[in-house]
Amino acid sequence: MPISKQSYREAMARLGAAVTVVTTDGPAGLAGFTASAVTSVTDAPPTLLVCANRANDSYPAFKANGVLCVNTLTGGQQAVSAVFAGLTDACMARRFDAGTWHRLSSGAPVLDGAAVAFDCRISQVVEVGTHDVFFCTVEAVEIGAANEGLIYYGRNYHRVPVTIGQR
Amino acid sequence: MPISKQSYREAMARLGAAVTVVTTDGPAGLAGFTASAVTSVTDAPPTLLVCANRANDSYPAFKANGVLCVNTLTGGQQAVSAVFAGLTDACMARRFDAGTWHRLSSGAPVLDGAAVAFDCRISQVVEVGTHDVFFCTVEAVEIGAANEGLIYYGRNYHRVPVTIGQR
Secondary structure, three states: OOOOHHHHHHHHOOOOEEOEEEEEOOOOOOEEEEEOOEEEEEEOOEEEEEEEEOOOOOHHHHHHHOEEEEEEOEHHHHHHHHHHOOOOOOOHHHHHHHOOEEEOOOOOEEEOOOOEEEEEEEEEEEEEOOEEEEEEEEEEEEEOOOOOEEEEEOOEEEEEOOOOOOO | OOOOHHHHHHHHOOOOEEOEEEEEOOOOOOEEEEEOOEEEEEEOOEEEEEEEEOOOOOHHHHHHHOEEEEEEOEHHHHHHHHHHOOOOOOOHHHHHHHOOEEEOOOOOEEEOOOOEEEEEEEEEEEEEOOEEEEEEEEEEEEEOOOOOEEEEEOOEEEEEOOOOOOO
16 A cells, blocks of 8 residues: 555655756747656666656646756756746746746757756656656756756755766 | 767766665565665655666566665765665675665665665556666655755765755
8 A cells, every 4th residue: 555645745855856947848838847856767878757747837838849958956046946836926938037048959948057957858758647757868968067056855955066076 | 869878977967866775675585776866756646766777786686576665865874875886895685784674564675764765566667778667656654863865966975954844
């Protein structure tokens, strides 16, 4: 038997994750949402996944456009997280006023100064309960200047230094 | 066209993630590996996912046992990460000497003192390139005493404080 939603949410608060804003653009329009459920799947071929709630108002645009960009926020971009999480009264188009943007390969908005941006094409979709898992082939990346990373853990934001270790 | 493996790895180093040790036990034996590719999928029903390299020596046991436990490490458990990442000469069974363990629902080893442990049954497997994505129904959780979390970012470990915010 699965555990209760409440127990699950309490436990998930202890699994730290990077804060990202996932964006799309195309025939179905511009959209974006704040996400922590993003992870690498494989480097052969370079593939990440994003979990998206089908009830989210941005969902139909992602599904229809078939492209997205995962913008990983820096310590200084915490305010962008709140806007794309729907915690302000900004409508979808106005959310994008929270940053400045450019484009790479897919046409999805890429946040200026992100810690790293992954520009992707959705290659496979798996439905699991309330969510879709978008498996995405990475077509372009952009690594920002040295900046703190932003982690969400224990229902709080945390900044982590950027010093990059050796491979 | 996808980007190169090298570019992908460099970019992925900028996506921070919690450090976990994923374990299993059952008819196919005891096994475990260090993972950062773990994320929540949905709370209805409570489901997380784990990405596992099919070439990993622990993989066959996970696939055959059909159960696993995601043990999220604290700041003080960094040494356990190295052991289960195969960075020592410990064979699979001896890796478990790096901690003390108990069991919850599934029979997979649960690390004493973990920040949080998710005890799971694998409900669906999706193959993507070199990896399997295990979708797992959460059958039990255990939240540890207040401890720092452990984040891997920029190819370094970082400790983040545990203060839990309000829901």
